[in-house]
Amino acid sequence: MADPKYNVIFQILRHRIEQGEYKFLSLLPSENALALEFSCTRNTVRKALALLAGQGHILTMQGRGVQVIYRRRPVPSRPPSTFLLGGIESLKEAADRNGFSLSTRMLSLEESYVDRELAKRSGMAVGEVVLRLRRLRLLNDVPLILDENVFLKSIVPSLNKTIVESSIYAHLEHELGVTVGSATRTVTVEPATEDDVELLHLGGLGCIVAVTSSTFDTNGLLFEYTVSRHSPIGFEFNTTARRLPASI
Amino acid sequence: MADPKYNVIFQILRHRIEQGEYKFLSLLPSENALALEFSCTRNTVRKALALLAGQGHILTMQGRGVQVIYRRRPVPSRPPSTFLLGGIESLKEAADRNGFSLSTRMLSLEESYVDRELAKRSGMAVGEVVLRLRRLRLLNDVPLILDENVFLKSIVPSLNKTIVESSIYAHLEHELGVTVGSATRTVTVEPATEDDVELLHLGGLGCIVAVTSSTFDTNGLLFEYTVSRHSPIGFEFNTTARRLPASI
DNA sequence: CAGTGGTCTAGACCACGGA
DNA sequence: CCGTGGTCTAGACCACTGA
Numbered sequence: 001m002a003d004p005k006y007n008v009i010f011q012i013l014r015h016r017i018e019q020g021e022y023k024f025l026s027l028l029p030s031e032n033a034l035a036l037e038f039s040c041t042r043n044t045v046r047k048a049l050a051l052l053a054g055q056g057h058i059l060t061m062q063g064r065g066v067q068v069i070y071r072r073r074p075v076p077s078r079p080p081s082t083f084l085l086g087g088i089e090s091l092k093e094a095a096d097r098n099g100f101s102l103s104t105r106m107l108s109l110e111e112s113y114v115d116r117e118l119a120k121r122s123g124m125a126v127g128e129v130v131l132r133l134r135r136l137r138l139l140n141d142v143p144l145i146l147d148e149n150v151f152l153k154s155i156v157p158s159l160n161k162t163i164v165e166s167s168i169y170a171h172l173e174h175e176l177g178v179t180v181g182s183a184t185r186t187v188t189v190e191p192a193t194e195d196d197v198e199l200l201h202l203g204g205l206g207c208i209v210a211v212t213s214s215t216f217d218t219n220g221l222l223f224e225y226t227v228s229r230h231s232p233i234g235f236e237f238n239t240t241a242r243r244l245p246a247s248i
Numbered sequence: 249m250a251d252p253k254y255n256v257i258f259q260i261l262r263h264r265i266e267q268g269e270y271k272f273l274s275l276l277p278s279e280n281a282l283a284l285e286f287s288c289t290r291n292t293v294r295k296a297l298a299l300l301a302g303q304g305h306i307l308t309m310q311g312r313g314v315q316v317i318y319r320r321r322p323v324p325s326r327p328p329s330t331f332l333l334g335g336i337e338s339l340k341e342a343a344d345r346n347g348f349s350l351s352t353r354m355l356s357l358e359e360s361y362v363d364r365e366l367a368k369r370s371g372m373a374v375g376e377v378v379l380r381l382r383r384l385r386l387l388n389d390v391p392l393i394l395d396e397n398v399f400l401k402s403i404v405p406s407l408n409k410t411i412v413e414s415s416i417y418a419h420l421e422h423e424l425g426v427t428v429g430s431a432t433r434t435v436t437v438e439p440a441t442e443d444d445v446e447l448l449h450l451g452g453l454g455c456i457v458a459v460t461s462s463t464f465d466t467n468g469l470l471f472e473y474t475v476s477r478h479s480p481i482g483f484e485f486n487t488t489a490r491r492l493p494a495s496i
Numbered sequence: 497c498a499g500t501g502g503t504c505t506a507g508a509c510c511a512c513g514g515a
Numbered sequence: 516c517c518g519t520g521g522t523c524t525a526g527a528c529c530a531c532t533g534a
Binding site (some may be wrong): 059220 | 319435474
Binding site (some may be wrong): 254291295310312 | 502503504505507508511512513514
């Protein structure tokens with residue numbers, strides 16, 4: 001099964017919602033009707049609906065129906081977030097999807113070890129051999145993000161300028177066969193350092209947004225720890241919250 | 249069914265993980281074993297596991313098992329986020345849970361209408377009658393958040409200083425019978441205004457974190473629009489991302 | 497009352513991983 | 516090969532909404 005049925009249904013329904021076929025505040029066809037249309041059981045439809053709810057596209061109401069709560073957003077002035085929709089998407093993918101040009105400049109690349117301090121922050125074991133990488137990322141030629149990546153050398157044995165300035169994630173996925181399983185992220189705001197001021201376009205603001213991220217591959221190995229220092233200019237992070245038991 | 253079985257299982261498993269009974273990087277019992285333990289089917293266990301995965305506590309690996317990826321976090325210096333875990337939690341609840349004192353000072357409260365500009369931002373209809381409210385919120389007596397709430401008057405007919413300075417959400421839920429269905433939030437960073445500088449403890453930083461939020465009740469009515477201006481001092485926002493199809 | 501979404505069971509088949 | 520998680524079906528019963 002290349003693409004699960006619930007995922008196909010999810011894509012179709014999302015498309016209908018985003019194209020306005022199902023309008024803001026209107027009700028979707030009932031679960032039974034959708035099950036009939038897609039020749040599947042209610043359970044399968046419900047999984048597709050759960051995905052839509054997770055994106056903040058719909059709201060299910062017991063006894064009444066499923067309401068569309070998606071509103072078209074104004075076109076963003078830069079990719080709204082590296083991490084849209086609770087999913088996992090690389091910055092390059094996000095830029096492509098929104099029609100922005102992304103370029104990357106490698107600042108440094110070196111082999112190193114995990115010390116106690118990094119171990120505490122990242123969750124990696126003390127003494128692990130890692131590659132440390134610093135990159136400057138420009139959106140539409142404006143330097144907006146300073147990335148500091150740490151990769152486990154056992155997973156990512158080597159990197160070079162070419163890989164690092166195109167897309168590391170494409171390299172990981174296609175060349176190394178690494179796929180991301182889960183990532184936990186923390187967003188904080190910090191005073192800009194001299195490096196930040198020198199390298200990033202901060203628009204006069206003396207702070208940056210730090211997105212710190214620990215990433216597990218699908219084998220359950222914590223292989224990446226990254227701190228992305230974002231210029232606050234145009235930074236946007238979107239998320240949807242809902243009452244807990246509705247997320248099934 | 250007061251509390252669904254999958255939710256009970258979820259709570260139990262989460263407790264075991266957070267107490268270290270199931271350790272970081274170890275495997276959970278198999279789904280079949282858990283189904284046996286809790287006298288239910290695999291499907292029900294899987295719903296509980298989906299909730300744990302949604303919190304970044306576990307990572308499921310096909311053919312291998314379910315790995316614990318939860319790490320104990322250092323005690324935060326203030327409640328890490330109003331909106332932990334993709335769920336919905338009021339600031340008061342978050343403060344209580346983390347043992348922080350929260351106090352609130354009402355700055356203004358007035359009746360108003362939704363104009364075109366607010367309609368565009370919030371998604372409310374032009375001309376709706378609303379209550380507009382400004383509050384200063386202090387954590388451990390430090391003024392850290394400036395809240396600007398807009399409530400639909402048809403849902404929240406009246407407010408007063410007492411309600412507004414204790415917990416609006418408790419009032420909504422217990423007195424008015426309003427429950428939250430879904431909320432979409434956007435996090436941005438903005439230059440501090442004069443008001444911000446005067447009212448908030450900014451620690452010398454010239455910016456604030458704006459968390460903008462549109463909230464639907466369980467009847468599918470967009471009844472609240474809020475902009476919370478947070479001091480960047482200690483601001484922290486946590487989230488978990490995972491490959492999409494795993495969220496079922 | 498009929499129709500909606502919410503929960504749960506029983507059982508099937510598949511894809512993947514490791515011994 | 517067996518055990519793991521991933522998908523899906525068929526059908527049941529419940530809780531809630533609105534006519």
